[in-house]
Amino acid sequence: MKRTKINKLLKSEGPIDDILIKGWIRTRRDSKTFSFIEMNDGSCLANIQVIADDKLPNYEDIRKINTGSSVSVRGKLVPSQGKGQKWEVQAEEFEIIQAAPEDYPLQKKRHSDEFLRTIAHLRPRTNKYGAAFRIRSDISYAIHRFFRENGFRYVHTPILTGSDCEGAGEMFKVTTLSAGRNDIQNDFFGKEAKLTVSGQLEAELLALALGDVYTFGPTFRAENSNTRRHAAEFWMVEPEMAFCDIEDNMDLAEKIIKYVIEYVFAECNQDLELFCRFVDKGLKSRLESIAGSDFIRLPYNEAVNIMKKSNEKFEFPASYGSDLQTEHERFLTEKYFKKPVIVFDYPKEIKPFYMRLNDDEKTVAAMDVLVPQIGEIIGGSQREERYAFLKSRMIESGLSLDDYWWYLESRKYGSAPHSGFGLGFERLIMLITGITNIRDVIPFPRTPKNIEF
RNA sequence: UCCCCGGUAGCUCAAUCGGCAGAGCGGGUGGCUGUUAACCACUAGGUUGUAGGUUCGAGUCCUACCCGGGGAGCCA
Structure with missing residues (x-):
């Protein structure tokens, strides 16, 4: 039967x-x-x-x-x-x-999240983590459905990469050589290999052939980050669109977040209810407000102005030319606007080489989506599609043109304006569940000094 | 990596001024009841994170280290 x-x-x-x-x-x-x-x-x-x-x-x-x-x-x-x-x-x-013996670690009463992290092999059996991992699966499906409905193709970008720097911090090295050896020519690939920090560059190449594409896969950062919002291994959703400017890019970013929230409201009621009741009392109204209102769109300069004019006491006062601090993001999303804010047109000095230089030649067409509680959930830009501009930005940034010959070449043959962004999948789950620690929205989190399970 | 807080029973936490290490939950045993994270009684359970130090005496004070949490930076 x-x-x-x-x-x-x-x-x-x-x-x-x-x-x-x-x-x-x-x-x-x-x-x-x-x-x-x-x-x-x-x-x-x-x-x-x-x-x-x-x-x-x-x-x-x-x-x-x-x-x-x-x-x-x-x-x-x-x-x-x-x-x-x-x-x-x-x-x-x-x-x-x-029959489970009497030393089964999960009791019927509530356990602390810290304890449950030490038994990550058993915590999916609790109500909260069962719900979290079911909803993670459902959000994942919602993302694929969103892109399919909007004419995107799903592409697989490499996890092993030979690019030295993709502009996103420290990378894990991959080698088959035994410790102490550094004769790279004898290593598996014959040159230094790393775990990817982003599928963006490769996704751009596919966008310049298939039109609208996205990747959705694991990425790795070897940063020694010890916060509740960072993991060494996390999943990222990265759409890349040909013939698309930064306005369209912001539209898509706003649209996908709203779509996923509405999907969860429609399909994940029981699990969502648990988070609203036991994890975050303000969750439902916050999600409703995000899904129901327009995101603020704010040029970087105006964002700095708002903070300069406010009476808020910041530990680090906002100033033109330096990146927004966490406290600034929180001020904008939680106090000033009380809703998601898309900040765009950042100074070029604080953004990576591939972002498109604006006509003022001082800012780039970058955009970050900031949400209450989480902070930056999306980072993206219109990409620099002009060969000469890209080349000089790479030189300025100290990159080796030889390592990126293939990337540059995409700007030589039928280059076209295009845009894309990276959406932190775990941060999206945090936003939707109200769970405040990234280690609790991924079944087996990898963080500095933690690779058990 | 930096700053702050913490580590006591399987879990969540108490322990006053440095003076007998305790409770609830979970476990075991028995009872009761169409029960609802059931209830009642009894019961077992401890190298107080580790290593040193101060003291007649350290869970408590000091030093170092380890682990966990929060915040910052890096970012998604």
Whole structure:
């Protein structure tokens, strides 16, 4: 007999005579001649209540099973006599697949996030982390659906790269040489290899052939960042669009965030409800406001002006030419506008070489999407499509033209205006769930000094 | 990498001025009840992060290190 998943059973229109369910025990409550058993199979947040009575041949063993045990139950789906659930399962066969011993680390009460991180192999079995990883899957699907509906093609950019610097910080080296050897010519690739920090450059090349494309994959940063918003391995969504300027780019950035929020409202109600109730009381109204209002679009200079004119006491006062501090971002999104803000046209000195130089020759067509609580969730730009400008910016930035000959060549043969951005996938999940630490939205986080599991 | 805070039972936390290491949850045993993170009783459970130091006496004070959290920088 084929098993039925609990999310289907709970939506049943009527009783069912014979069903098979498999899952894990969340809690057991004994009565004199029978037990209530809450079972969860991960298909949804909710448990199903199983009634196991003393007519079962192995009832003595059932009365001893603990939280965490895996079981298989055959029986009838019947209306529940108790309050709190519509349906329950009257067990007719109850197989204990494996009984969890009494040292199972998860109790029925709430655990701290810090403790659960030390048992990352078991935390998906909790309500909160089960919901987080289900919603991560659903958001992932929503992103693919969004791009498909908007005529984008999904492209796979390399994870191993020979480019030395893509403008985004320290990289992990990849080698097959034993420690201490540095005869790179004998290494696997015959030259230095790294883990990618971004698929952008390669995505640009595909955009200049397929039109609108996106990548969605893992990226790696070897920065010694110890914050709740940074991980050494994280997933990034990177669209790249041909014949597209920075305005279109901002439109798309705003559109995708709203789309995903609306998708989650429509499809992930149960899990979202958990986050609204237990993780962040202000979550629902914040998400509604993000989905329902226009994002502010603010040139960098005006952003600095706003901060200069405000009475806010900043630790580092805003000044033209230096990047916005975290406190500035928070001020703009949480106090001044109280909604997402897209800051654009940054000074060229603080942005990477590939961003398109504006006519003022001082700023570049960069744009960052800042959201309340998280800060920067998207960074993007119109790309420099003019060969001469790109070349001189690369020289200015101290890059080796030889390493990027292929990138430069895309500006030699039928170059075209194009734009794109990087959306931090984990930061998007944080925004949508209200979870405040990036280590809790990725099942097995990699951060400095942490690569267990 | 820098600044701040913390580390006590499996988990979450108490422990007054430096003076007998405790509670709830979880576990075990028994009871009770169509129960709802059930309830009641009993019970086991400790190298107080590690190494040194001060002291008659250290969970508590000092030093170093390790680990965790928050903030900053880097960014997504």
